[in-house]
Amino acid sequence: xxxxGKLKGNTQSPPRVSLEEMAWSWLGSFLGIGAVAGLxxxxxxxxxxxxxxxxxxxxxSLIYGAIKSPLAQPRNFVGGQVLSALVGVSAQMALPGxxxxxxxxxxxxxVVVMHATKTLHPPGGATALIAVAGGPxxxxxxxLYALLPVGAGALLMLAIALVVNNLPAKRRYPEFWL
Amino acid sequence: MPANQDQGPGGLHPDHELSxxxxxxxxxxxxxxxxxxxxxxxxxxxxxxxxxxxxxxLSIKARDLMxxxxxxxxxxxxxxxxxxxxxxxxxxxxxxxxxxGRVLGVISxxxxxxxxxxxxxxxLMGVVARCLSQGACLLAPLLEERAAQxxxxxxxxxGPEATLAEISALFSERGINRAPVVxxxxxxxxxxxxxxxxxxxxxxxx
Numbered sequence: 001x002x003x004x005g006k007l008k009g010n011t012q013s014p015p016r017v018s019l020e021e022m023a024w025s026w027l028g029s030f031l032g033i034g035a036v037a038g039l040x041x042x043x044x045x046x047x048x049x050x051x052x053x054x055x056x057x058x059x060x061s062l063i064y065g066a067i068k069s070p071l072a073q074p075r076n077f078v079g080g081q082v083l084s085a086l087v088g089v090s091a092q093m094a095l096p097g098x099x100x101x102x103x104x105x106x107x108x109x110x111v112v113v114m115h116a117t118k119t120l121h122p123p124g125g126a127t128a129l130i131a132v133a134g135g136p137x138x139x140x141x142x143x144l145y146a147l148l149p150v151g152a153g154a155l156l157m158l159a160i161a162l163v164v165n166n167l168p169a170k171r172r173y174p175e176f177w178l
Numbered sequence: 179m180p181a182n183q184d185q186g187p188g189g190l191h192p193d194h195e196l197s198x199x200x201x202x203x204x205x206x207x208x209x210x211x212x213x214x215x216x217x218x219x220x221x222x223x224x225x226x227x228x229x230x231x232x233x234x235x236l237s238i239k240a241r242d243l244m245x246x247x248x249x250x251x252x253x254x255x256x257x258x259x260x261x262x263x264x265x266x267x268x269x270x271x272x273x274x275x276x277x278x279g280r281v282l283g284v285i286s287x288x289x290x291x292x293x294x295x296x297x298x299x300x301x302l303m304g305v306v307a308r309c310l311s312q313g314a315c316l317l318a319p320l321l322e323e324r325a326a327q328x329x330x331x332x333x334x335x336x337g338p339e340a341t342l343a344e345i346s347a348l349f350s351e352r353g354i355n356r357a358p359v360v361x362x363x364x365x366x367x368x369x370x371x372x373x374x375x376x377x378x379x380x381x382x383x384x
Contacts, residue, residue, distance in 0.1 A: 011198060011217025015206045069213040170209040 080121025088131025
């Protein structure tokens, strides 16, 4: 197929989901992010630690909004988040002060590592990028970043997903664990 | 994209294939967001369907398809007897056996038609047309004949382990509609006809 032909696309967008589906996606996202934000507020305000990382917002779209997606399954969500955090911290430590190079390396390697481990989870790329571009507060955490906020926050959001996504009769989560 | 744009894996006309609209409707029927496009789903479906057909083509054997026990005739039987046997069994072809019970050939309706109208094409309507236009009884030449003279021989036979794919290929190569399934000694175990192949493709297995 020619390059121009490929750019045209060859199929159509999947259908819009029902209002009921949207409502459950809203509730899961609200409770999931609410849990990490609330606990962060209670226990980590004014400390060097945090329970929140920006890429959790992206993860919420998947684990509460596209719960059948392979990208949203526990293996991908927790595995992709934690492995990408480790890759991001490694890039930051290998090239301190060289964010222009550490950032693309962090994301590119995060994507490859997630592919290789069958844990592809798009927000993981953001998690790796934040490890480099997140400023001194993130840099100071070192590899702890992969456990707190990333690992702990992911497990908390997963627990919410396991409850909320299984409340309605028509929803089921996960599709698989490992 | 599939390599062959005109026909799907089942050799169906494009209008009869799974369409993106079908897939979209099905996706709407399932609640929840599926992160696959209808186009990708169709590609997966086509490949999986082709794979399933190939697997069935290799796993279904002559012994699964054949009609048994076999209705057969002897080489020395008259064509009158043969016709009676075929009529009673409601079959359009039978194996012709020698004295030892081994398959020598196959005699079918088409073989009768050939003898009735050696010049024309072997079709029932050809025979009817000649009969009506000439007023000749075309059955007369058959009175003295024996099965061995009218049969198609040597018989195209199948082993019980022949696969659906092999049988389909053999039938179209040789232009035949049925073949006896025989054991190592050439004795008939059953008959496989084109209808049996269609039944297998449609998933109706005995």
